[in-house]
Amino acid sequence: LQQDASHALSAKGGLPIYLGWEGEKSRSVLGEADLRIHSESLSPAFLGLLSKDVQEIKGNLSVDILLRGRFDALAPKGKIELQGGQARVKNLGLSLTDMDLQVGVAPEALHVTRLSARSGEGMLTGNGKLGLRNYQITTLGVTLNADQFRVIHTREYKAAVSGGLASSGSLEKPFIKGALKLVESSLRPDLAAFRQRGPAPPDPTVVVARSRDELASRQQRAAERRNERGHEGRDLPLGLLPHLRAGGVVVGE
Numbered sequence: 001l002q003q004d005a006s007h008a009l010s011a012k013g014g015l016p017i018y019l020g021w022e023g024e025k026s027r028s029v030l031g032e033a034d035l036r037i038h039s040e041s042l043s044p045a046f047l048g049l050l051s052k053d054v055q056e057i058k059g060n061l062s063v064d065i066l067l068r069g070r071f072d073a074l075a076p077k078g079k080i081e082l083q084g085g086q087a088r089v090k091n092l093g094l095s096l097t098d099m100d101l102q103v104g105v106a107p108e109a110l111h112v113t114r115l116s117a118r119s120g121e122g123m124l125t126g127n128g129k130l131g132l133r134n135y136q137i138t139t140l141g142v143t144l145n146a147d148q149f150r151v152i153h154t155r156e157y158k159a160a161v162s163g164g165l166a167s168s169g170s171l172e173k174p175f176i177k178g179a180l181k182l183v184e185s186s187l188r189p190d191l192a193a194f195r196q197r198g199p200a201p202p203d204p205t206v207v208v209a210r211s212r213d214e215l216a217s218r219q220q221r222a223a224e225r226r227n228e229r230g231h232e233g234r235d236l237p238l239g240l241l242p243h244l245r246a247g248g249v250v251v252g253e
Contacts, residue, residue, distance in 0.1 A: 003042055003043060004043065006041065007039075007041050007042050007043050008039060008041075008042075009037065009038075009039040009042060009063065010037070010038050010039065011035060011036070011037050011038075012035070012036050012038075013033065013034045013035035013036050013067075014033065014034050014035075015033045015035065015071065016032075016033075032068060032069055032070060033067060033068065033069065033070070033071050033074060034066075034067075034068050035066070035067040035068075035074075036064075036065070036066050036067075037063060037064075037065045037067070037078075038063065038064050038065075039061075039062060039063045039064075040062055041060055041061070041062060042060075042061040042062070042063065043058075043059075043060075043061065044057050044058070044059050044061045044082060044085065045057050045058070052090075053089060053090045053091045053092075054087055054088070054089055054090075055087070055088045055089075055090055056086065056087060056088045057085070057086070057087045058084075058085065058086040058087070059082050059083060059084050059085030059086060059099060060082070060083045060084055061080070061081070061082050062080070062081045062083075063078075063079075063080050063081075064078045064079055065077070065078035065079075065080070065105055066078050075107040076105050076106070076107060077105060077106055077107070078104075078105050079102065079103060079104050079105060080101075080102075080103045080105065081101065081102045081103070082099060082100065082101040082102075083100055084098070084099070084100075085098075085099025085100065085101070085117070086099065087099065092151070092152045092153065092154070093152065093153040093154040094119055094150060094151070094152070094153055095119070096117050096118065096119050097117070097118045097119075098116065098117060098118040099116070099117040099118075100114055100115070100116045100117075101114065101115050101116075102114040102115075106132075107132070108131065108132055108133070109129050109130060109131050109132050110129070110130040110132060110137075111129050112126065112127050112128045112129065112130070112142060113127060114127065115127060115144075117149075119149050119150040119151070119160075120148070120149070120150030120153065120160055120184075121148055121150070121160075122146065122147050122148030122149035122150055122160050122162070123146075123147050123148075123149060124144060124145070124146050124147075124149045125144070125145050126142060126143055126144040126145065127142070127143060128140075128141045128142030128143050128167075129141040129142070130142065137171055138170060138171075139168075139169070139170055140167040140168055140169055140170065140171065140174055141167065141168055142166075142167050143164065143165070143166045143167075144164065144165045144166075145163075145164045146161050146162055146163055146164070146180065147162055148160045148161075148162055148183055148184065149161055149162070150184075155188070156187070156188050156189050156190060157186070157187055157188070157189075158184070158185060158186045159182055159184070159185040159186075160182070160183050160184045160185065161180045161181065161182060161183065162180070162181050162183050163178060163179045163180035163181050164178045164179070164180075165177070165178035165180065166178055
């Protein structure tokens with residue numbers, strides 16, 4: 001697989017397949033597979049497809065994975081490595097540099113032997129283990145350490161953190177412990193957003209009535225207006241509600 005002129009991914013190996021003769025039911029795959037997926041250099045730019053907020057992804061990604069065993073239960077073994085990575089997180093105003101990651105792949109776990117990245121004047125490092133079962137992450141065991149690592153850098157907010165976190169448990173019930181300290185932080189929120197006066201504009205799709213008679217009268221007048229215009233409509237299925245929450249705004253008396 002040729003990614004571009006200087007980046008490629010190769011797959012070599014064997015997979016025994018029984019095709020069968022005419023009229024004979026195929027027994028599909030026989031024996032065990034022995035495949036190797038290898039690349040000395042891939043561009044990680046394709047990872048930007050996972051999130052539109054992560055842009056300008058650069059670096060050198062290498063892969064060397066062996067897949068052996070039954071076709072329906074292939075056991076992976078090898079490593080994945082990212083060197084000299086860079087990325088920009090648009091909504092946080094961050095530029096990540098010197099990103100390095102080395103992951104050892106085994107049938108039962110992903111071993112994070114090296115993880116580091118720079119942001120601002122600080123550094124993030126880490127290591128750990130992610131449990132695997134049927135190619136799904138089952139358990140967490142990753143430790144992260146931050147030293148003045150910048151986590152946001154926008155016009156309104158700037159902040160970096162120092163400290164450490166350790167994760168355990170599962171993806172469904174993760175347990176995270178540790179301590180982080182905000183350093184080199186400043187808050188300059190846009191005060192214009194807090195200066196809006198008066199209630200929120202009324203929602204044309206919401207009708208609030210004080211009694212069933214008032215609601216019926218409004219519905220009748222609305223039907224008459226629609227008939228006058230030659231259009232048929234549909235009344236909103238709203239009953240008598242003392243308070244109605246719509247779009248985060250409480251509408252009532």
